[in-house]
Amino acid sequence: MSQNQPWPLREATSLLAHIEALESKGLRTKDDPVLFETGYGPSGLPHIGTFAEVARTTFIRRAFRSLTDRPTRLIAFSDDMDGLRKVPLNIPNPETVEPHLGKPLSSIPDPFGVDDSYSGHMNRRLREFLDQFGFEYDFRSSTDMYTSGVFNESLSLLLGKVDDVLGIILPTLRPNSREGWSPFMPVCPDCGRNLSTSVTGYHSERDALSFACDGGREGKVAHCGASGELSVLDGNVKVGWKVDWALRWFTFGIHYEMYGKDLIESAQLSARIVRALGGVPPVGLFYEMFLDEDGKKISKSIGKGISVDGWQEYAPVESLSAFLYQNPRKAKRLTWDTIPNFTDQYLKQLADWETQDDEGRLWNPSYFYFDQGAARPSWKVAVNYSLVRNLVVCMGKDDPDVVTGYLQRYDARVTDDEHGALTRQLVRGAIAYDRDFEAGSRTKEAPASELRPAILELADKLEKAEADGQRDTDALQSLAFDSARANDIEPRTLFQALYRGLIGQNRGPRFGGFMLALGLSEAAAALRALAKS
């Protein structure tokens, strides 16, 4: 396989090798589902990092399906038994959460006052978020897995191998953090906290441990002083982060999971724990973090800056997929000004699709944005987002129907059944983008006086072309060259003056087509107004 092949296919190829190796050792059969996993921390609402991880994992899943008909599943796992360490800044009614610090998220009331718990709310919002984009996944709640006993067998095994686990984790901790560290986090039966407890003894012969509710290792978490013995089964105890990751990999038999660069060490330790338990860790890829406008990392747990909803105000969500399709091993700036470029890339991918065969389509990034066989938009018109935005800026129009009317002159098919829905998204998005990011930043400039005769002459030629029924964009383009030469002006100088005057930029869309989209009479009127400005 070529190094240059699309990265989702490269990942899928190495996953398939992993799967075949397991099958050759008799550790699975071809009919068992191949399991992908993504993780979600429900202390906050789902955000663009959540979307990115699920979308990229789904790209690989689709690539995998192109290689084999083995069944696949994606488990979206919510860490809702994690204790809450501090009250997030962006939730309502923080005072209702404050008294519950140190408890599992699933034991804290919903600050929004809607669902049965804090994580119940976040989990619901996660599912709604993922459903909105049509992702196919199986949701798993950590609390449900612990309390229903799904993890029991693994927890018992883990308790029996606690020395092995300590041997893996302790050397990675700072010496002063090793004392009293335990992979287990008992839930205090009296006060309900699991960040406040310490483990004081292991009794693997009866699947139990001794605990003290003493404020945790640093003694800083609110605690009640209870102590005693607890079964490690049925949700009385959870395990700490790296061990927790290993526990679910091992219990479910996860085959593929990707993770941010900040979790490389965690993933390595989790893999060692899975092996210590007698399992085989998943394969996966670590991805570079996204950077915000200031070049700071956007972490998966803190949703700052650009949101998926925000992106969708300006462009179809598949243009965000086009952004995410870029090499995950390179850090990317995720900022508002990336939207136009990736929207045009997406449209080009859709247009290319129309002329590609099956082999070619596998190299088309949009292959990975949609399920095979699912409806996908087609784009056969020579209209892109830049053109729409330039029309909006040039004509100063904010009525979608008016802008769509211009596009129809350019290509009547933009509103037909095939293109209409995407055209509407582009027009609405371009108007919003102009309103929010460009109004004020693009300043139209009056042309130098020596250029005005050429501009007036071009206006006359466009008027005449309209009367002659001229629709050929090359012919219209050459009218501008003719007008420049007839007035001893460099064509480049004339084009620059026109773009500065019409759209407030030094460069713009191809001139002939742009004039056609404006409508030749209207374009002529705009040029005359420009020459007099």
Ligand SMILES: [Zn+2]
């Ligand atoms: Zn307690």
